[in-house]
Structures are given as C-alpha cells and as structure tokens.
Amino acid sequence: MTRQASEGVVHTMAIDDLDRSILEALREDGRASYADMGTRIGLSASAVKRRVDRMRDTGVIRGFSVLIDxxxxxxxxxxxxxxxxxxxxxxxxxxxxxxxxxxxxxxxxxxxxxxxxxxxxxxxxxxxxxxxxxxxxxxxxxxxxxxxxxxxxxxxx
CATH class of the missing domain: 3.30.70.920 (Lrp/AsnC effector binding domain/regulation of amino acid metabolism (RAM) domain)
Structure with missing residues (x-):
C-alpha cells in the first residue's frame, strides 16, 4: 500500500490481516487500550503498540481525532x-x-x-x-x- 505522509514523503507498506483488525478496532473505539485491542485480536499490548506506531510512522494512520456532535x-x-x-x-x-x-x-x-x-x-x-x-x-x-x-x-x- 502506498501512502502520502504529511511531510510529503511517499511510503510503501504492506498491511496484513492483523493490521486491518487493529484499524477496525481503532475505527470502532479510538480510545481502546492496546491491551483491549490485543485481547480482541490475539496479540499482546506491546505488539499492538508496535504495529500502531509503525502504521503511524509510515502514514497508514494519519492521525487521531475526536468526533463532535x-x-x-x-x-x-x-x-x-x-x-x-x-x-x-x-x-x-x-x-x-x-x-x-x-x-x-x-x-x-x-x-x-x-x-x-x-x-x-x-x-x-x-x-x-x-x-x-x-x-x-x-x-x-x-x-x-x-x-x-x-x-x-x-x-x-
């Protein structure tokens, strides 16, 4: 997957099914803990954090926000x-x-x-x-x- 990061640098990163599961968990509850996401998808909290950090660094995850009514x-x-x-x-x-x-x-x-x-x-x-x-x-x-x-x-x- 190719992404345009905010700095204008193009990054290429393949995401797997575990990454997709993490992204889905974040979509459903952006405040979920790494431990809760890990329990849900079968990874340790530290493994989830490493994957989230990698997806942030490569531009797959472009940021986190709050949705206000x-x-x-x-x-x-x-x-x-x-x-x-x-x-x-x-x-x-x-x-x-x-x-x-x-x-x-x-x-x-x-x-x-x-x-x-x-x-x-x-x-x-x-x-x-x-x-x-x-x-x-x-x-x-x-x-x-x-x-x-x-x-x-x-x-x-």
Whole structure:
C-alpha cells in the first residue's frame, strides 16, 4: 500500500490481516487500550503498540481525532457544494483557496462536470449563505451548485 505522509514523503507498506483488525478496532473505539485491542485480536499490548506506531510512522494512520456532535458544536447546518471553475485550476490552487475558508471542512477534486466538491459546516442557513458567497467569490470559481443536508442517514468513519 502506498501512502502520502504529511511531510510529503511517499511510503510503501504492506498491511496484513492483523493490521486491518487493529484499524477496525481503532475505527470502532479510538480510545481502546492496546491491551483491549490485543485481547480482541490475539496479540499482546506491546505488539499492538508496535504495529500502531509503525502504521503511524509510515502514514497508514494519519492521525487521531475526536468526533463532535455538530449540533452541540454550533455547526449543524451542512452543505455539499460543487465548484465549476474557469479554465484549468490546479488542485494545489483550489486547496489554497478552500483552506482559507474556515467553514469548508473537506474538499475533493472529482470527475464529471464539476471540478471539485466542498463540504461546508455552518451555524445556520444565514451563516451557510455567507460561507457560500465566500466560495463563489474565489476568482477561479465560475459557478456553484449546492445541496443542503436535511438528515444524516449513515455515517461511517
């Protein structure tokens, strides 16, 4: 498996079924102890730690985070916005533009008619409208098409 680490260095690492089991355990409970994960998959706590450290060092595991309920966090209004750009815009340029907008929480280049899709989280529809206007004002953006999320049906991490 080839991964792009945060430092820009490309690492190649093959993961096995035990690594996959550790990753699944971390997906289910990122706070599980190495001992609990080891008991679950048949390894010692130290063996699990070594494997987690190796997967972190090689970029397979890119980080750990906390998932916060967006309603409680005050960012319960969510939209997916397709960006249609003028001419050819390099992904690095779109990254620079979208990174400057705090309400943009994720962004991807995509195939199809749109050049990119961004995910926006805002306090309410008025705040969402302000965030959308900032996206639309980017000089490379010709037009947008938005879809506001009404309800979350499935969320997997």
């Amino acid at each position: 967006p309603e409680i966090d005050g960012r319960g209004t969510e939209a997916y916005v397709e960006l249609f750009c003028r001419g050819n815009v390099a992904p690095v340029e779109l990254t620079k533009i979208m990174s400057a907008l705090p309400d943009v929480v994720e962004a991807w280049t995509v195939t199809g008619a749109a050049d990119a899709v961004v995910r926006i989280r805002a306090r309410d529809t008025a705040s969402l409208e302000v965030a959308l206007e900032k996206v639309r004002l980017a000089p490379q953006v010709d037009s947008t098409r938005s879809a506001i999320v009404l309800s979350r049906l499935i969320e997997r991490r």
